Amino acid sequence: MFPRDFAWGAGTAAYQIEGGWQADGKGASIWDTFCHERGRVCGEQSGDVACNSYQLWEKDLQCIRQLGLTHYRLSLSWARLLPHGTTPHVNQKGVQYYNQVIDDLLACGVTPMVTLYHFDLPQALQDQGGWKCPGMADIFDCYAKFCFQTFGDRVKLWITINEPYVCAKLGHEDGIHAPGLKEEAGIAAYLVGHNMLRAHAMAWHTYNSLYRAKQGGALSLAINSDWLEPLDACCPEDVAATERYLAFTLGWFAWPVFVTGDYPETMRSAIDARSKKLGYEGTSRLPSFSKDEPAILGTADFFALNYYTSRKVKPGEGGGGEMSLSMKSDRDVTEVLDPSWPIPGVSWLAVVPHGLRKLLKYIKDTFNDPAVYITENGFSQVGPLQIEDVQRSEFYRDTLMEVARAIQEDGVKVRGYFAWSLLDNFEWADGFSVRFGLYHVDFADAKLSRTAYRSGREYAQMISKSKSKSNGESS
Numbered sequence: 001m002f003p004r005d006f007a008w009g010a011g012t013a014a015y016q017i018e019g020g021w022q023a024d025g026k027g028a029s030i031w032d033t034f035c036h037e038r039g040r041v042c043g044e045q046s047g048d049v050a051c052n053s054y055q056l057w058e059k060d061l062q063c064i065r066q067l068g069l070t071h072y073r074l075s076l077s078w079a080r081l082l083p084h085g086t087t088p089h090v091n092q093k094g095v096q097y098y099n100q101v102i103d104d105l106l107a108c109g110v111t112p113m114v115t116l117y118h119f120d121l122p123q124a125l126q127d128q129g130g131w132k133c134p135g136m137a138d139i140f141d142c143y144a145k146f147c148f149q150t151f152g153d154r155v156k157l158w159i160t161i162n163e164p165y166v167c168a169k170l171g172h173e174d175g176i177h178a179p180g181l182k183e184e185a186g187i188a189a190y191l192v193g194h195n196m197l198r199a200h201a202m203a204w205h206t207y208n209s210l211y212r213a214k215q216g217g218a219l220s221l222a223i224n225s226d227w228l229e230p231l232d233a234c235c236p237e238d239v240a241a242t243e244r245y246l247a248f249t250l251g252w253f254a255w256p257v258f259v260t261g262d263y264p265e266t267m268r269s270a271i272d273a274r275s276k277k278l279g280y281e282g283t284s285r286l287p288s289f290s291k292d293e294p295a296i297l298g299t300a301d302f303f304a305l306n307y308y309t310s311r312k313v314k315p316g317e318g319g320g321g322e323m324s325l326s327m328k329s330d331r332d333v334t335e336v337l338d339p340s341w342p343i344p345g346v347s348w349l350a351v352v353p354h355g356l357r358k359l360l361k362y363i364k365d366t367f368n369d370p371a372v373y374i375t376e377n378g379f380s381q382v383g384p385l386q387i388e389d390v391q392r393s394e395f396y397r398d399t400l401m402e403v404a405r406a407i408q409e410d411g412v413k414v415r416g417y418f419a420w421s422l423l424d425n426f427e428w429a430d431g432f433s434v435r436f437g438l439y440h441v442d443f444a445d446a447k448l449s450r451t452a453y454r455s456g457r458e459y460a461q462m463i464s465k466s467k468s469k470s471n472g473e474s475s
């Protein structure tokens, strides 16, 4: 059912699994700081130790091999490599660690996909203003260049920034992710998103002009999006609200990169209209791209999609929020959950496998039929743990069926699928209570032992069946 060279993967992120937050000269990141402040994270937990993958990498590799993955997605801890965020101060122990990981993967026939930035900005850069500062784009570009130079002889699949939407909104508008800012709602998140797009584009141009010919890799940014559809498809207001919501989420980052080099018109006009209404003076709260900087359009070699859930949409209900300055009131929508969609784990995650197929088709039609990697997808367990997690096993089967249909019936160029996540890990503000792993991690045991869930064992079977089928066909 899947193409011969389909990428079968699972993903993790440095802060969520590595631990070793001060080991061997690592600098602090904004997540170290955030977790060490009281009241930020559920149960005052932190990634100080997490799965201790910094020391237990070989155990992770065993899991990767047991699953039969062809690809593994990991992220680099910027502050482990560059403790102050910038060269020339390089932490060689950090370089050694990632060299080992990359070399071990390749020796086992597993292709690494490497994310440069997965939420963990070096604290030293936050102290200079972080992503709100335009200068962050150049600093990120230097970091990216350092990584291409150091690891690019072996790494051929790069993600620059993971989920700029989540960094911008949860980190700088809602304040529930690091750096925990919410004082400039309706302003800061747009600025952060803008600088992240500029940073991504600069890194792509750097790769393109200095490394592509020699290293021959491919690069993108990972965009998260829910599947959205109107509550009532015959109601024009619901249809318009859905388009507006798509513009403010998926479109915010995908439109500039894949379609026009600029933000969706729907997004700009909604923000500007509200600014006017509120008497907000000055230039638009949504920044503009400068013609003097490297172009944003065309800076992705594939579409990297993180998909978790679906929503129905109707217009916002106004009320108290109407006169407030915030992204929520700019986009002016209400999310509605279909009662038939189960919510077995964290509250935001309604499980809707068919939403993925629809979203893939939408991406094909809207963003010029790109090659797509599903860089994250999964759902979590909370509460009493089940090693025999039948529901999650079925979820992976149903989801992969939808992906197969998207490829065969809709002609979407899906190149690979990365389950989130390889291991139970530090789930950001939810701490360790929310478990996304294919492998259970016993956080109460000093050895942090890893045990496959049923979903992990069944994912391995699906991979092995697909591999043997495509081998059979070719012989």
Ligand code: PNW
Pocket: 013, 016, 162, 163, 166, 224, 306, 348, 376, 420, 427, 428, 436
């Ligand atoms: C993604 N939300 O983040 C991240 O890329 C992963 O690191 C994370 O573990 C995974 O999804 C599961 O949550 C999100 O609150 C974090 O809507 C929070 C949200 C969505 C995505």
